[in-house]
Amino acid sequence: MASGLAGQMLAILAALALAPILSGWVAQCRAWLQSRSAPPLWQPWLVLHKLFLREVVLAQGASPLFSAVPFLVFACMVTACAIIPTLSTDLPLSVVADAVALVGVLALARVLLSLAAMDIGTAFGSLGARRDMLVGFLAEPALLMVLFTAALGAHSTALASMVDVLAHRELAILPSLAFAGVAFTMVSVAENGRIPVDNPTTHLELTMIHEALILEYSGPHLALIEWAASLKLFAYSCIGIALFFPWGLAANDSPLALLFALPILVAKLALGGAVLAVAESVSAKMRIFRVPEYLAIAFVLAVIGVLVHILLGS
């Protein structure tokens, strides 16, 4: 049990430390693809460090909710990272929450952030909240369907056992998972506010989704939200890796096994980040009214994944 706790701590710490690095890596790849020299890999850490040193400015009329939300959102994302089998399938917290709870935790963070944006009462806060909820309402069912497709194979909605089953069969990519994989990629892009759904680097208020929600935050509050955003990207990448490329996960909870699993995870994340950067660099942002269509496609593909699973009976 003690080693289990140590392993769990290691997994959480790894997530906290690696998440900003993953964002930095994607930014680096994007810069290179634009013929620019890139900022250092740990640039997001430097930004977080700076933000923690700055003071908080509260907008007029901000309620206590506004100040509480960064901490709550951050806590949600840490929880999400803790229950995802990032390094091992055998961690104490993994049994606490299943896939449905994970979707709930992610949805909670979204609702809190939208509430905080509307709390200030600026036009852009409400605009961003409205758009973000639109994305969320459509993305969450699709995400659930993807997780169900995987759960059908494992006869369990616990993430750890799903991944365990997937990792230890002779051919890991099932036909149903091909559909689920495409659907999951589409949902992840939308949920993390990446191109083509949202542009994380835009300076245009009128086109923003996620950025519009956090315009009023400053200093440590902003740092927590930025950190939470990179944790979210990290969480989604890890779910994707665990479901579709589970090889190399530690099957027990000894810290040594986890330490071996870490470099494999880093390598897979690096590859995934590079692919994300390429995909973002070659595509333009879609119109906002195409987003529902886009997410409807993801949902239908996830449902077909379930159907294919039932048809092939495997």
Add this chain to the structure above:
Amino acid sequence: MEPSTGDSRPMQGGAPTHDRTSASPPALLIRQAFPSARPMGGELATYHLTATQAQWSMAAAAISSDAGNRPESPSRLIALWGASDADGRPLASAVYGLADGLLWVDLPLDPQSRQYPDLSRAFFFAGRMQRAIFDLGGLRAIGADDVRPWLVHARDADARSPATDYPFVRVSGAGVHEIAVGPVHAGIIEPGHFRFSVSGEKVLRLEARLGYKHKGIDARYTQLDPILAGRLAGRVSGDSTVAHAWAYCMALESAAGIELPPRAAWLRALMLERERVANHLGDLGALANDAGLAFGLAHFSRLRELWLRESDALYAHRLMMDQVIPGGVLVDLDASMVPRIGQACRSMAEEVQRLRAIYDEHPGLQDRFRGTGTISTALARQLGMTGLAGRASGLGRDLRHDHPGQPWSALSVHLCLSSQGDVAARVAIRFDELLESLRLIEAIASRLPPGTHHRALRLPQGHHCGAGAVEGWRGEVLVGLEIEVKGDRSRIVRCHSHDPSWQNWPALEHAIIGNIVPDFPLINKSFNLSYAGHDL
């Protein structure tokens, strides 16, 4: 000078150099009404008249109905402004574009009532100009519908947030709400306030509130020496510095009645085209970036930087400010630079072609560009659009093409035209004009006439008027100027710089109708109008 003679003012150096036989209907009509009208000297044929109120309205009606009746008619209002003449009496001035040149009408006003007949019914975009005229000089258009302030927001300097006091037109209805943006924007954009009335994401109406950059340039001109004021003209809108400075110098040279050395005109044209290339490169990158394709911005901003560095090497200034001076240009072009310019143009054209292919083939980008922010040709004509945005909507007007003075007559400028009127059309026109400008630059550099690049300007004694119009990258830039020289003292009596943004800002408000809110930055960038040039 009697205000009611309806006669043309005597002009200095008024040999009619551009008198053409094929006059347009309104030009004929006006010649009948003003029998003694003669064009001023200068590169562009300009008729300058002092009108009565009846003649003022008659000219507007004739030109407006001609523009409405004949789709291909070039008749249009270019600029409208208010000023005081040398004796301090109020004056309203309008400049029209006709088939054979410009028509400048001055209307002296009664100093007590300070009123002039309204033009906004004949020319849609004149409404804002009239509001600006009232803000700046207290002259009122008789019977104008919209009398809200425009350029001057609050006379009281410490009034808080002037935008909230402004009576915006409100749209009411189920589910309609307002989004207010600005004046300070999130990106690096000039300040302006936009009020959207939206239903969901769809824009029902947009109203712009400009004037944040109002610095009082027309008033500032009168404090400066006519020769030095060229520096101010070059700073009306920094991205069109060559066009504005050239238009000012053309006006001053026409007032002084001097002939520009041919080489100077060619060198100015070279800079004007360089400016066009630089701005189109910047816009093409920014347009892709606004559609989420940062790749486009990276590569076009790279090309723009290379281009600006080349300008820096030639003129020691990246934007070529203060290079066009009264009487010519500041520096001559060294013959050894000609091959280098040609080489730069060819390699630039190659790079642009390559990027154009990527833009044209990119599904996401084309999906954002096509059908977005459409202005039909008919609407464009009604709105009186001009310049690049006008050409994208099928209005084939280009001063370099329509009134080819030197050096354009020797270069036969190709008119780039599209009738689609959407963002994609404005992108395509930019690509076409960019490549055409690169061709022109190479041609100009290789065929530069010999001679001096600058001739000292001596201002003749007395009162003189002059006008200058130049096709800048955004559209036709116009300067109307009156100087007074007494002994060795010279001063500017009145001067007005007109930027084509005046015509196209109202068009932007039409272009967005029915589009979605997140497409506004893209549509706005496809017009890329000047706030500084408009706010003066």
Add this chain to the structure above:
Amino acid sequence: MWQILRQAVRIGICPKSSAREESEPVLMSPAEVSDRQLQADLRAALGRALSIRVVDAGSCNGCELEINALSNPFYNMEGEGIHFVASPRHADLLLVTGPVTHNMAQALVDTWQAMPAPALVVAVGDCGCTGGIFGEEGASRGRVSAVIPVDAHVSGCPPRPSAILAAIRSAVQGVAGA
């Protein structure tokens, strides 16, 4: 897609132009800076991760063109951890261009006050330093320092991108103030 990747490979990574090769004078006003000294650790942090908010208070837009050039692959400000941000709440440094017009003065003060303290201010261009050719009477109130306190000035009409970058750096390092 392949064309985009091919173009990226063809161009490679643009060479950085260093600010040193064409640096221009940067004026500081130590008297104004001294009472708002930054803590050393914050100064060091800002040196590696800086957020900038730009306000055009009435320029001719020439300065905006050169500030935009800071983002191109040659100057590549983002590669050094300097970002333009969409909200004054996120900003550490305010870049102000142009003579301040009457109509923009209040918006400029509002933006400045919305920033977390201590907020650095850099006035860009001759107009921002002195009011420039537009003067300081009539509709233009002239220099930025007449409206909000300024930490560093960049002269030039417009200043070169490298000069703007150098001024931003010296404002953060507080060279003249130290």
Add this chain to the structure above:
Amino acid sequence: MNDLSTVGLQLIDLLAAVSLLLAFGLLIQRRLTALIDFYALQSLVLVIVTSLVGWLTGQRHLYLSAALTMVLKVLLIPILLYRLVRRLRLETSHDTLVKLPATLLLGLLLVIFAFDVARPIAQLSTAIASGTLGIALAGILVGFLMMISRSRAISQVIAFLAMENGVFLAATAVTHGMPMVVELGIAVDVLIGVLILGVFLFHLQDAADSLEAGGPASPTARLERSGPETPKPRKARTQTP
């Protein structure tokens, strides 16, 4: 050998699923060039499936069939279609007739229907990859849906080709391929069909200036703009305070 064939069978299921995925890609994609790319990819999947079945069952003629598919459907037809699109400048948007979410739902229903129909047949079949039949059937139906939901001739042709891919997949996976003579016949048919389409489109362009199957597309619904005298949308009441 046994292990290998299990993996092979699973791989065939997977590839069939990818083929269905691409059929859905064809259904939702608006750009013609992307449609052609998807078709070429789907054909490539077919080539792999055919070779795999040939290798697992040891039927040599399937290799020939795979090679034929490769040359014809992965290379020749896409290149021809690409040239057609470029030469005739067909690349404009606004193609789908039915709204996308509705089309997707229909597609989903068709997949359920196909799976349900295929289940009893597959149980009778003794062929190696019986589960593939349902997926192949779904691919055919989705292609059919694409055909009726598109307004433009060239998209309909691509839809037809995608349907033909589905038939081919079903035949290969369930009955180890059709007799060589039939396959050759179909291949020649398809090629001639595409060639005729090209000639047909060129002439249609000259004659009618429209390539819509059902006449010119309905004008895009755009908020009607009022003239510049009243620059306000008519649907909303406006007032100046």
